[in-house]
Amino acid sequence: MTSARHTTEIMNHPARVEALRGPVNVLTRAIEPLIDLYRPYVDGLENLPRDGRFLLVGNHTQSSVEGPLIPHYVRREIGTRVRPLTERMMANFPRPVGDLLAAYGAVVGSREGTREMMRHNETILVFPGGGREISKFKGEEYTLQWQGRSGFALLCVENDYPIVPVALVGGDDVYSNLLSRGNPLANLTMSLSEKIFGRGDMTPAILHGIGPTLIPRPQRMYLRFAEPIDTTKPAAVSTEKWIATVKDRTQRSLEAAISELLQLRRDDPYRELNPLAWRNALEPGSPAPTSA
Template identity: 55%
Template structure:
């Protein structure tokens, strides 16, 4: 059956239910890898918060965070996606929308906040996925304050979400200031529109691009109040909120990297599973 004819037989809500049913049955698979998860029990039950996280090479955070939050509070998370991904059409676009993701425009984010929905954003965008070996777990926000401005305008609490493990699935061979980076920046700019992005050389298991097995470490921070004090200048307050979120997220990343360094199960070795570090 042609895709268009098939989609005419099902509604967006039906597709959403299918996706949620798959997610509800994914717990045994997720548990098999025993991710380290801290702070999940402290999430506000009403779902009125903005999750701000870091992107990694693996990209698993985009799926794992919404999965864990929905499982904890029973509310679907609405990820804000880059326009390049949000405008995808066909089956991928319909699954994208049914999963709750929306294009990250100000108007859309404002509507979600007015409705009190949980939202997920990665201020670094795709730039944080394509990293050099000297940039692993670095927040590449480049002064981006849009998420902080919207949260402050709507008195929306922000919850930092740090994830470690995703930047270790590949061994990156090139640095951000090396010859390879300088050579590939023009091509990366044409492909992504970002003149600061290079295409790193990397390998997974052995000389292949098969990802290396790595345990995931995730920490949900305490909610950050974004309500602007009466005497605070609006733009200064936005910068203050952005810096506080960035500082707390960086601190959580550093703490998780320390946890990871002492964990015998960090490479998912079956014989070390019984000794896996727990929160």
């Protein structure tokens, strides 16, 4: 459970963390030209509520590039800092690492902490699948691994907080897992994960990039911010049913956005960052190239 002290520090960082916010902001702005260089496909920015009071719900990929990419575009579009919710293990990180993440805006995911940020109308980012969505097995690319998690929906209903689903495609193709679920070696890694980390759902993946190496495959990233989901409960609907409805609507919206981005990427000649196809890169609002 989150301590009262930790909940207070979410909005009032210790002096050592505040001292790092300036350098972290400089660093994040310094990498903007590098992000632009790879020309990510980004659409739906007009769906972001201008007041910054909303919860972003995204899908995790094996590359985890969505972690910095989503806050980057939200900050650029509406000027607000995004507060990503992280796994509880962040609380055990060595102070320099933990302080840097806190200065960036990251917060250990908890209901108490999220409620505190919602009281202050923060822009929050959550990946309901958590770590299990990062370490996917072969054939599970771009699938949501929520395992019934609906805490984000409960908190949004409690606080009338809008939800903006945000999908990323590209991150699960930088690396591939050699193992399929049910493979004996996969079962062994799950058993080891359970013994070492206390959870078998965050399985260390056996990855490869280009060929058998760990050199990442060049992949263009495709990001879509879907239409906001109103979480205000109708008077005639029970709270439990409405929470389930909000969770289901969010999941269906996110899955639809992922599917649409996969289709867009299929016809994009720049999908593997081929410099020769730079001028023909698919852009929002332009017709998709005709397949040969």
